[in-house]
Structure formats: C-alpha cells, structure tokens
Amino acid sequence: MTKKPTIDDVAARAGVARTTVSRVLNNGPNVRDEVRDKVRTAVAELGYQVNAQARHLASGSSRQIALIHATDTEAEPNSYYHSGLELGALRACAEKGYTLVTHTANPVKEEDDRRIIDLARGGQYDGLILTPPYSDRLDLVRAIIGHGCPLVCVSAGPESQQLAPWVGIDDRAAGEALGTLLTELGHRHFAYIDGIEGHISAGMRLQGFTDALEKTGLDSTAIRVVRGNFTFKSGVELAADILGVQDRPTALVCANDDMAAGALLTAHTLGLQIPADISITGFDDTPVSEIVWPPLTTVHQPIRQLGARAVEQLVGGIQSAGEPRASVDSYVAFWVVERLSTAANRNS
Amino acid sequence: MTKKPTIDDVAARAGVARTTVSRVLNNGPNVRDEVRDKVRTAVAELGYQVNAQARHLASGSSRQIALIHATDTEAEPNSYYHSGLELGALRACAEKGYTLVTHTANPVKEEDDRRIIDLARGGQYDGLILTPPYSDRLDLVRAIIGHGCPLVCVSAGPESQQLAPWVGIDDRAAGEALGTLLTELGHRHFAYIDGIEGHISAGMRLQGFTDALEKTGLDSTAIRVVRGNFTFKSGVELAADILGVQDRPTALVCANDDMAAGALLTAHTLGLQIPADISITGFDDTPVSEIVWPPLTTVHQPIRQLGARAVEQLVGGIQSAGEPRASVDSYVAFWVVERLSTAANRNS
C-alpha cells in the first residue's frame, strides 16, 4: 500500500499552489472554472481524500457533533427513543457534512456530568446535543454555555428553554390532548405513571393532563400519580400496584410506551380485559405501541425528526455564530394516535 | 473566555520541555516520578486537555472506531439489535480510550458500499466494525482489508470469517437447539420466516434448524421457508400467509424477535390460541420478546457483549499490529430461553 496522497500531491499534479487546491476542496470563491476542473481531475486521479485531522487542526473546527444519551447501568430504557433520535441526527449530520459522535452517560453518576462538561471544554466538538434528563440539568447547561460550546437541548423543560436553543413537542398540550380524549370517553378515575424525577417534559405531560381534567370539573383526587423510570419493568410493577386494588381506575396513563407495555402485561396477567376493564395509554408512538396487544393509544412524537431538527438547530447556530440565525422552529408537531387500548368507560 | 492552554503552557508552568509533558500525558516511560507529579500538577492547575486533533495529526492515529449500521430508508428494523450492539461497543470503547462513531448505510444503495470503503481509505478511523449484512459482503470486506484498515465483522458467515476477525454466536448450533426443542415438543410441521437475503448468519440458523429436523427423521417437506426482512411488519404479513391455510404448521420459527412479534399479532387477529394452536419462536431475546403476549420463546444472543467483544477484538488487533495478538474468543455464548409462546404439539 503506497502512502496516501496529500494536498501537495494534488497541487503538484494539477500544477497549482496548495492554497488553490484548498480553495477548491472547500468550495471557496475566486477560482477559475478551468482551474477548478483541473484540480478536481487531479483529486479524482489520485483518489485523494482530505485528512480530516489536519483540517481540524488548521481550521480549529472538527465538524463533529456530540450527542449525549443517558443510559442507566443495566436498564436499556427507551431503546427506540434513543435510536430514533440518533438515526434522525445521524442523517441530518450526513446531509450537513458533519459527523455525529454518540456518548453515553449515567445520570446517577455525578462524575459523568463532569465528563460532559469536559466534552464541551475540550473543543473536540463543534457542538453538543443534550437529551433528557441532561437537557434539564440547568447547572450543566449553564456550564456548557459558559465554555462557549454551542448546545441544543432535546425535550427540555421551560427553564432550560430559557437558557439554550431546544427542540421538542409541546408536552403540556400533548398531555392535555390525551386528557381530553379520555374524559370525553367518559373516564373519571385515573392513574398516571410518571417518568423519572428531573425529566421535566414528562412532568409537563402530567401537567397538561391534569389541566384537561380540571376543565371537566375534576380535581386532583381523580388521579393517582406514581413515579416510574420509563422501563417496561417499572410499568409491570407499578401497574400491579395500581390495578390490583378494589377500586381501580378506569384509565391508566403512562409517560412512555415501554411502561404502558408493561402495564398491559400486568393487566393481562390479572385477567383484565383491555380496553373493556381498563384503558391504557402510552406516549411516544414507538414501534412498541404497535407490537403489543392490544395496540396502544398513544401520542405520536416524531422522534427522528426531533433528532434531525436538533442537528439543524445546532449547525445553524454554529455557522451563523453571532449573526441573526435562520430560526428553526423549536416545536415539532405531535398528535394523538387512537388504537385499541382505549375505549369508552363502560361505567359511565 | 480565555484561550485554551496548550502543551507548551503546561511545559512552561512545570518547568520542563514539551517533550516531557507529552511523555507524561501518554504514560510514557523514562520520566522521574517527581517530574511526573510536577507535570500532573500543572495539568490540573491549568485545566489542560490535550487537543485531540493535534494529537491525531502528529501521531497518525485517531483513536476513533467506526461502527457501520445498516438502515433501510424508512424501516427501523431491529432497533434493539442496533442499539444494543452500539451500547456494548460504546462502553468498551470508553474503557479502552477510544471513541466510537456510528455510520449508517443503506444496503440497497451501491454508493453506500463505496462510502464505507472511503471510510476505510480515509485513515480517519483506526478500524471498522461491520454489521450484517455488510459483514457478509465479501468484496467489501476484501476491499477494506486491502486498504490496510483493521476490521471486525459482527455475526458474519463462514466465508467472511475466513477473511477477517469476527465475533458472533454459533448460529447453526443455535438453530439446531431451537429445532431440537421443538421436535422434542412433538412438532413435525413447521414454517420458518427467514431474514433478508445475504444475511448469512440467519441462513445458518435455518441450516441448524433443518439439521435438527433431519436427526428426527424429518425431511425438507416438513418445513416451509419464506423470506422476511426482519421487521415487525414483514412478520405480520408473512404470518398471515402461513397461518391462514387449512393445513397450517404447528410451529412457526422466526429469524428474529421482531418478526415473531408480528407473527404473534397475526395469530391473535386470526383468533388462534398461542401456544395451544401454534407455537411461535423468535431469535435474539431482545426486550421485544418479553413485551409481547405471550412472551416469546427465543434464543438469547448477548448483543451488548457482542458489541463490546468486537471493540476488544479490533483494539487488540490495532495495538498489536503484526505481533501475535492476544486472541479474543470470537464465539460468544447463546442459550435458548423458553417462555410461553411454545408448548407441546397437542396433535402429537
């Protein structure tokens, strides 16, 4: 294997200066078409590829973006959520000429917060994308911004939204839509399986949901809220507690699909008919909601689009640093998907 | 924000030469403990971080590994498989001081094969990890190796295994184990939903399965094989075809869990009792197999471990280039997990 050609080899072959080749490579202005072609030909003939490392060093920017995922040690929570987000981001990056690098961090380890900050400080990345619950860690967000590192928060709560660019759905409105649906179906007695603490957008869903109940004249006694951790397992366990009582609710709302799937399993185990005995809803509309039986009524969240939008937002900010950035919409549309896991309250 | 400190700042502060700092940073030999401490102190005081770009340029290696995932345009096949593999690889990379970069490619686009080769040629990555079906594209594998780029194939077929280091389970044996289980349960009439063409390891599973049938004296007329594409949807559709006939099989074997989940849905829709009317099995033991009802009998494939092992294999090869590499086991253990989707053939 002979040595890789460098920009100087291309320059020599094309009979121009290195600077000119660089211009062509970067689509710079002020190069005659004739010269441009000559250089392009030389590039093709030599099979030249720019050395990304050298380019990064010289230009000071790496065209790499880091995506921070939260993963607990052993749980594999929300795999569809993570991979959907990543896939969307990956494609958007490819389109924009950036490379996406995924990093995982454990939200319960404090040292990992430090690691994320180091990522921002390191200058290795042109920007960071933070997912929940990191996108709601205000100190973290401030620290990253303080180091001058471009940042976009995915599904962040209102406070984070004040600090940094963000993308997400209107979680409150989504929760409200779900609440409206269920109250219109005649339900008056609910349970809600929330997500982990510090996941503000999940909290907003609950907020919106109770808002809807209040509009129907219900108060907080109409709903029992318990805290899960977004995993299937926690859905299984918490549902056992919720559905095993005498006076069980007629509708169980879960902060994501995985927990709803777990609740479904428990309901089956208890011999309950769904949706006749209990309506169950999820959130996200990941493939899980169609895999289970009966398929879940849920809120469709365009996760891939969220990932793509985050990248666009970030790249937009990077490229127009200082200037009036072309504003990308932060809100992405959601909608309720009615499937077979919900029905009218037969007691109403 | 003041400028980032460089290695020269550290050297100046510690009162040594840049070379010495470099040695300390890279845990090189021949530095007195006293000096080492002095340098470490200076690093800490300045909050110095090495500039990865510069290091890469100077050292010629990036300590970055690329993981190639196959993703069809719109399908989100095997999300759990991909993210499990990635998570395992990610953690192993972090441990080894490498960075993992995921790239997606569309197996039906020929230009994407070219892109993968360019990744290998580019010298940007110290090595590549190929997943199916790319790990079975012999031309691709040869091209990558030909460019001198270290490579590990995940779940590759026998031919690829001849060409490059690999990790995977013994798919043939796994298929055989499943076949043995089902024949012992008295089943004699099977259907098999295979994976996409060119996914050799899925083919090996079928091979092993039929081997088991043969040992029971059954021949190829005992099994009907159809080709799916690993998605839930294809499971739904193909199962309709398989289960809708008069003389339907008593056991349906699927090349992955997603398709089995789809088959399960179709079976429900057709009003079949599972496992009384039909036994259904998956493959991989992704979370899907516990989410569906009834939970799937399947083959547990330690996917995260596979990802981690791939990285270890690759890094081992990179670091001991030329030398007798510390051989990492290519085979990872699998085992059959019996859940509720299978039962004895009641007609037997």
Add this chain to the structure above:
DNA sequence: ATCAGAATTGGGAGCGCTTCCAATTTTTGA
C-alpha cells in the same frame, strides 16, 4: 491606451502535538 479596482493565484506562517535523535545525568560493574 490607461489605470483603478476587482478577481485570481501563490507564499509562508502556523494549528498543537508526537517522535526521532542527540545531549545530559544517573546508575552499574569491575
């Protein structure tokens, strides 16, 4: 023709690090 101004090219200084090699100091062995 003539010349200001724009467009196009090239020269060369780094970007921050690793690494070869030479210089210096310390250790070892008779």
Add this chain to the structure above:
DNA sequence: TCAAAAATTGGAAGCGCTCCCAATTCTGAT
C-alpha cells in the same frame, strides 16, 4: 574510582491542512 551502559531530558522537525497577505492578472470605464 572510572568507564560503559542505562535512564532521563530537551531540541527540533514535521504531521497535512487553512488562512492571512502579498503578488499577479484581468476587467471595464475613462
């Protein structure tokens, strides 16, 4: 005690690219 070997340091040359700035060539309006 002293030379030879080993351990420790430093000097300096790049790695391959971008980008500032100066040099050159080309416009078009006088």
